[in-house]
Amino acid sequence: MTLLAATxxxxxxxxxxxxxxxxxxxxxxxxxxxxxGQGDADDYMLAGRNIGLAxxxxxxxxxxxxxxxxLLAPEFGYxxxxxxxxSYALAGLGLILFAPLAIRIKQLMPRGRTSGDFIRLRYGxxxxxxxxxxxxxxxxxxxxxQAMGAGILLEALSxxxxxxxxxxxxxxxxxxxxxxxxxxxxxxxxxxxxLIMGLLVVVAVLAFQRFPLEQVHSNLAASHPDRxxxxxxxxxxxxxxxxxxxxxxxxHNNIWWSRxxxxxxxxxxxxxxxxxxxxxxxxxxxxxxxxxxxxxNLELPQVNMVFPVMASQLLGAGGSALVFVVVFAxxxxxxxxxxxxTADLVAEDVIFKLLNPQLSDAQLRQATKLVVxxxxxITLALSWPRLDSLASVLFFTGALVASTIWPVxxxxxxxxxxxxxxxxxxxxxxxxxxxAYVQIAPYCAALISAAVSAVVMAVGTSLRPEQFxxxxxxxx
Amino acid sequence: xxxxxASALLANSTWIASLNLLRLVVFGSLVGLAFxxxxxxxxxxxxxxxxxxx
Numbered sequence: 001m002t003l004l005a006a007t008x009x010x011x012x013x014x015x016x017x018x019x020x021x022x023x024x025x026x027x028x029x030x031x032x033x034x035x036x037g038q039g040d041a042d043d044y045m046l047a048g049r050n051i052g053l054a055x056x057x058x059x060x061x062x063x064x065x066x067x068x069x070x071l072l073a074p075e076f077g078y079x080x081x082x083x084x085x086x087s088y089a090l091a092g093l094g095l096i097l098f099a100p101l102a103i104r105i106k107q108l109m110p111r112g113r114t115s116g117d118f119i120r121l122r123y124g125x126x127x128x129x130x131x132x133x134x135x136x137x138x139x140x141x142x143x144x145x146q147a148m149g150a151g152i153l154l155e156a157l158s159x160x161x162x163x164x165x166x167x168x169x170x171x172x173x174x175x176x177x178x179x180x181x182x183x184x185x186x187x188x189x190x191x192x193x194x195l196i197m198g199l200l201v202v203v204a205v206l207a208f209q210r211f212p213l214e215q216v217h218s219n220l221a222a223s224h225p226d227r228x229x230x231x232x233x234x235x236x237x238x239x240x241x242x243x244x245x246x247x248x249x250x251x252h253n254n255i256w257w258s259r260x261x262x263x264x265x266x267x268x269x270x271x272x273x274x275x276x277x278x279x280x281x282x283x284x285x286x287x288x289x290x291x292x293x294x295x296x297n298l299e300l301p302q303v304n305m306v307f308p309v310m311a312s313q314l315l316g317a318g319g320s321a322l323v324f325v326v327v328f329a330x331x332x333x334x335x336x337x338x339x340x341x342t343a344d345l346v347a348e349d350v351i352f353k354l355l356n357p358q359l360s361d362a363q364l365r366q367a368t369k370l371v372v373x374x375x376x377x378i379t380l381a382l383s384w385p386r387l388d389s390l391a392s393v394l395f396f397t398g399a400l401v402a403s404t405i406w407p408v409x410x411x412x413x414x415x416x417x418x419x420x421x422x423x424x425x426x427x428x429x430x431x432x433x434x435x436a437y438v439q440i441a442p443y444c445a446a447l448i449s450a451a452v453s454a455v456v457m458a459v460g461t462s463l464r465p466e467q468f469x470x471x472x473x474x475x476x
Numbered sequence: 477x478x479x480x481x482a483s484a485l486l487a488n489s490t491w492i493a494s495l496n497l498l499r500l501v502v503f504g505s506l507v508g509l510a511f512x513x514x515x516x517x518x519x520x521x522x523x524x525x526x527x528x529x530x
Binding site for chain 2: 036037047048050051052053054055057058061082085183190193194197198200201204205208213214216217218221225228229230231274277278280281282284285288
């Protein structure tokens with residue numbers, strides 16, 4: 001993945017001013033919000049388990065709008081036209097389809113803290129190990145790509161040195177997550193989501209004022225009709241692979257489970273539905289900027305810079321500044337969520353439940369803080385050498401995470417779902433998905449993985465049905 | 477239908493989105509995004525007034 005534009009779009013002075021303003025704002029607000037509440041581990045890890053609909057919806061939105069959503073979706077629009085935009089937007093289905101599971105999780109595990117808690121109690125320690133390996137690979141890949149994306153993007157947008165940009169974004173996210181815990185993450189996510197969505201609306205409205213949609217349509221119909229073709233054979237396959245990949249990401253990852261445990265029971269269902277629906281508009285809006293670029297025959301140094309380059313062309317330095325703020329907010333809001341929820345998972349599942357069950361509440365809180373710092377440092381260290389091909393490595397994880405969809409869904413609803421079937425489903429689904437990735441095409445990996453996992457889970461369960469007692473989950 | 481035949485038929489088929497459909501998709505999403513911003517602010521305002529934000 002090379003994101004370098006030929007010359008920076010924004011002067012370093014303006015970029016630095018924006019970085020300082022937002023860094024100070026996030027850290028000040030994060031530290032301030034972190035002082036609220038009881039001060040116990042639950043408060044630090046799950047913001048007191050009582051966040052309302054506005055913050056719950058906004059934190060889902062902000063966490064799911066990554067650096068990729070603002071940069072890769074326009075590239076999808078530019079390269080694949082309408083199907084590219086639709087396929088990216090279908091990733092919002094992950095959030096929407098998780099809504100009924102979220103309310104079920106709240107009912108079954110009123111005191112639960114992590115997705116790892118569920119897997120361990122529902123399927124046992126062996127399944128937990130398989131699950132933790134999958135989530136560790138996915139989370140590390142996600143953290144590193146966001147960190148590398150931060151360095152590369154800030155360099156391309158403003159001329160910052162790659163490592164400097166990365167240190168700034170990881171440093172800011174780590175500091176306010178460390179001092180404020182989940183309250184800081186959720187609170188800043190609210191402002192970041194409003195910034196991202198509001199500024200995207202401004203950029204798109206201004207862009208279509210200068211380059212009307214009628215002109216986009218007539219130019220594309222004349223020179224690139226394939227981008228408007230709704231009957232692309234691979235389109236459906238890519239779109240459903242994207243939906244299944246996102247379901248795997250959301251169903252297994254503690255980012256989303258921690259939002260379930262943090263939210264009030266009365267709002268959790270609606271927040272996932274609203275968050276998913278709102279999110280689905282983002283790739284379409286940013287993807288349409290890719291269509292404008294194509295219709296305008298824009299010269300691009302790198303196609304994945306289509307959104308900032310187009311905004312800069314149409315709106316001048318102001319457009320570049322808006323894009324810089326959108327990208328900075330997208331990166332920090334995703335990194336803070338990853339740091340906080342992964343720290344919760346490691347502290348609760350590994351340090352507390354596996355290594356030292358005697359930990360006091362205060363020690364657990366301290367351990368979580370320590371893990372936040374360690375994760376920040378590990379992310380920095382792993383992202384320090386610039387590995388430009390890592391984005392494609394992340395797509396491998398689609399095969400892994402899609403294999404967890406059915407073990408999670410079955411395990412939440414059917415007491416007969418058995419633990420050996422869950423382990424076999426995750427292993428067989430991952431293996432089949434990875435094979436499909438290599439042998440067939442990357443966009444088949446999640447589809448094959450989810451299909452194999454579903455069959456193994458169903459057959460394994462029907463052969464040896466278990467009688468799980470739901471009250472075991474309520475004990476957490 | 478044989479899968480190869482299906483792909484061949486689909487590969488040669490085109491359905492070019494009309495201007496109105498493109499308008500519906502792009503402007504519909506833009507309106508949806510703007511509405512989401514307003515909805516979040518209104519929900520937050522109501523929760524803030526009833527002390528239910530956190």
